[in-house]
Amino acid sequence: MRIGLVTEGGYPYATGEARLWCDRLVRGLPQHEFELYALSRTAEQERARVPLPEHVTGVRTAPLWAPADDGRSYSRRERRRFGESFRELVQGICAGAPDPFASGLYGLAELARDQGGLYAALRSESAVRALESACRAPGASGTVRAAQVTDLLEFVDELERLLRPLSLDWYEDPGGLGAADICHAAAGGVAALPGLLAKRFCGVPLLVTEYGVQLRAHYLAQLDARREPADRPAVRALLAAFHLRLAVEIYARADFLTPGNAHARRWQEKCGATRERLRTVYPGMEADRFASVGEAADCGDPDTLVWVGRIEPAKDLIALLHAFAEVRRAAPDTRLRIFATAAAPGYLADCRSLAAQLFPDEAADAVTVGENPVTFEEIGGPDAPSPAEAYGAGRVVVLSSVIEGFPVTLAEAMFSGRATVSTDVGAVFEVIGGTGLVVPPRNPRALADACLSLLRDPARAQRLGAAARARALELFTVEQNVAAFQEIYLRLLAKGSARPAGEVPFARPPEAHVPGHWTSPTWAEPLPDPSSEAAV
Secondary structure: OEEEEEEEOOOOOOOOHHHHHHHHHHHHOOOOEEEEEEEEOOOHHHHOOOOOOOOEEEEEEEEOOOOOOOOOOOOHHHHHHHHHHHHHHHHHHHHOOHHHHHHHHHHHHHHHHHHOOHHHHHOOHHHHHHHHHHHHOOOOOHHHHOOOHHHHHHHHHHHHHHOHHHHOOOOOOOOOHHHOOEEEEOOOHHHHHHHHHHHHHHOOOEEEEEOOOHHHHHHHHHHHHOOOOOOOHHHHHHHHHHHHHHHHHHHHHOOEEEEOOHHHHHHHHHOOOOHHHEOOOOOOEOHHHHHHHHOOOOOOEEEEEEEEEEEOHHHOHHHHHHHHHHHHHHOOOOEEEEEEEEEOHHHHHHHHHHHHHHOOOEOOOOOOOOEOOEEEEEOOOOOOOOHHHHHOOEEEEEEOOOOOOOOHHHHHHHHOOOEEEEEOOOOHHHHHOOOOEEEOOOOHHHHHHHHHHHHOOHHHHHHHHHHHHHHHHHHOEHHHHHHHHHHHHHHHHHHOOOOOOOOOOOOOOHHHOOOOHHHOHHHHOOOOOOOOHHHO
């Protein structure tokens, strides 16, 4: 079957876990044809593309970062048509009404398909005036009602960028997304917009996978934006309303939704997704990368705690350092090794400064160089060239986050056979499943007590590590992920509304499809009946 895989800011360009799971999925299903539709975020991102397997038959890229002006200007009738659809869209945003929002969204998409020209229209004075009227109309929130002209201009500018997928030529092109058997959006939000339009215009079944709920990610980003000097509450409220209405529409129209954990599933259900269209599919990870550590008899340094991940405020290393101060009072020989996969420079500097204050360099005697019991290291450095060796450096792995989706580093620690101490955020409790200790977030004393309990009981730590590895091998491998999506693809194809009426699923064998120029329309035409006049 032909699968159109839609990504935003990820595969086949960006690095990171978002790219890796798509690559593992594509390589794990070589019996299907994949066509990639990538929404890129930056010009730099497009300069490096990962090698693709042979059954990826094409890659189309649409830059969300670049203006999409096609130079088209509307006639009076087209301007009226645009105004009606745009007023419905912004009415749905400002008043929180799903029906006008959906009607306006698809009206703009149909206009873009027929005439183009959305770029100029969305930035026009009439669009700003329509938005202002919607903000002042009954039903709008007080924050939205207070929007100033600068707020309206800023929101219209951002809305034009978010709606650029409406103007793409992917949908009704004979070889485009509209001709796929299934559209698989690798994320929600803007990444699912092409799938919504392919379903509406061409009847292509839509599958949406969310390992991190895009609506939740937007809300978290808005929390950070509130700390900026140029914070505009009205713009934030309008953007949040747009993303909420878009999420509700995606969850209502998708044929199937695959959240990456129960935490994401609850978000989707709160936004209207029905349970019969939901199935939790955990991300697939390469267990072999951690086999040497996970199967080794050595459980690591019994006096070392390990932390692995991106050093940023959401990981709350400040609380971890205060917890480690409590651990050191009870167990003076304990060390904390922090391995960074990436870092926010300012936050890293704050953590280093706090570690230097809490733990002055120590020396055994007057002639020995002092060492700090807390070390900051990078994955790929001389002492930990691989993540597996980082996890293998200690007996207990700690996760201290205050915000998490699916905790990838926690699953990696489980593959490595390590006992874990984690904060109860996101999908942590679901991933651990009783094979590690879980404490409340922002509670250094509870975090310290849990670490000490495992450091003082090596046998218990070893049992928990073995149980954690067994659980990870059962739930989080690439094989289970690929098998789940293979089953879902077949289910959607059998049900798919894209087939002509009366066509039987799988009636045509795979060998009947010959890729390349042999499938041209003239070659594919049926031979005339020998008894007809055309054959004479």
